[in-house]
Amino acid sequence: MLVFAASDKGGTGRSVTSCNIAYRLSLAGNDVAYLDFDFGSPTAGAIFEISKIDCGADVGLHSYIGGTISSPYQVDVRATSDRSGLRMLHAKAGRLALFAGDRGGAEFPSSAEKVRRCIELFRRLDQEFKVCVVDLSAGRSHALHMALNATAAPEIRSIPVRWLVFHRWTRQHIVAAHSLVYGNDGLLDEGTRAGHGREALQDAIRFVRTAVPVLNSPLSADRPAQAKWLRTCNDELKQLALRNRLGHSATLGETPVEPVLQWREQVISDADVSGNLANAATVEAFDELARNLTDDGVWEGL
Template identity: 55%
Template sequence: MLVFAASDKGGTGRSVTSANLAYQRALAGDDVCYVDFDFGSPTAAAVFDVPGELGIDEGGLHTYLEAGTGEPARVDIWAHTLHPVLRNRPNGSGRLVLLPGDASGGEFATDQDTLRRCVDLLLRLNSEFDVIIVDLSAGRSYAMDMVLEATAQPELRSVEARWLVFHRWTRQHVLAASGLVFGEHGILNGAAAGLHDKDTLRQSIRFVRAAVPDPESALWSQVSPAQSVWMQRCDDYLRQLASDRKIGDSVVLGTVPLEPVLQWREQLITEEDVLSTQIANKETLEALEELARKLTDDAHWGQP
């Protein structure tokens, strides 16, 4: 299954959340591959804590797509991570492999040859992995156009593809996320027009609300009554706005709470972080686990 992680704006936690999803799926026993198509700023290596924080020097995805190498480099995360917890690969877990971007990447225009190579790569990964998470640059990028065109090719039509659109829980982000999908130049009307069946594609898109402060959470239990009422009102307003903009609860796959560990450390959240060092909130880990479960559960996809 291909999973494309998109967002309209930067700073939505797209990369860190989708990396956590990859990790959770691997813990559940799936063979998972994380493809860093965020050409402007390849950061996945940092999230998984493997060497090459800003992308690798040569042979990454960028080089591959531009025909500079026959096969893009791969990093076995369990084997190469510097993260002390991840190094002990749990029994029964699946593979977790990163296809890193190049350090000197940057966006590039897509031609037929690049498209061909993109299709070949996705085909190959699909034959090998249960879940392939493709992290796309923010906004309507070349990377997004390329994968939309690639998934419309006959070879890839029968391969299950799902989209996750990440946004923060603010007015601007809700509007932007809705625009990215439903806007005039959005995924459905612009990028995929003429390539994909609009309804089918729409049914394969779900939204993930990231960094959402939950007014009910213990985190905010100490705030003043006035603040509490205000927070509740804001939350209600955003819910209404999201619903008006066609990204209401029925198309939301999950919500990830505001979590300092995700915001500041931008790394994987492990059970250790919750149970032993207790730096991360239990709710966050549970939200990620639930999101990972729903990602591959057909009941949460299709006609909302």
């Protein structure tokens, strides 16, 4: 399965959430590949706390797609992470491999040859891993363009492909997520031009809400008037999401506001919860997203 993580704006929590989903999938026994296609900012290594590639590798995915190297550089997250909690190997855990971008890399234009190399990469990794998570640059980027063209190729059609569009629970982010998918030259327009069936592509897209306040939590509001105002805002956001076709029927799930992630973008381990650093609800949300993503019945039922 190929899973593409997209967002219209930066700061949506796309990368840190998709890293956590990949980690939870691996804990459940799946072999998972994480591809850092955020070409302008290849920093997935920092989220997995691998200091030697925290801003990318010397020769990574940029070099592979550009044809400089014949095989992309990868690291085993559990073997190379600086963080002891991530190096702990659960008995049933699967592999978790990171394919980093180039250090100092930047966005680069798509081309037929680059798309061909993406197709080769996706086909190869689909045979080796249960799930491949591809973190794309924000907006209508060259990375998004290449991914849409590659997944429209006949060689990819037998592989399940899913698209996750991340947005924060704010008016600006809801409108931006709608624009990325449904707007002019958005994901559906661009995908149709690349050769996707429009309806089939739309069926492969789900939204993920991030940093959603828990309204009955003391952290959300400490005064009755403020709590009432937040509930009103939440109701208005639900209506806005419905009008913009981002309602629950199109939403894979959501993550709550998490102080650990507000202060430090990282993978949250079970030890972080048992040590009372992170909230159990956050890990539960990541687990639910991982299950919903890979369960065909849940996905198709949305």
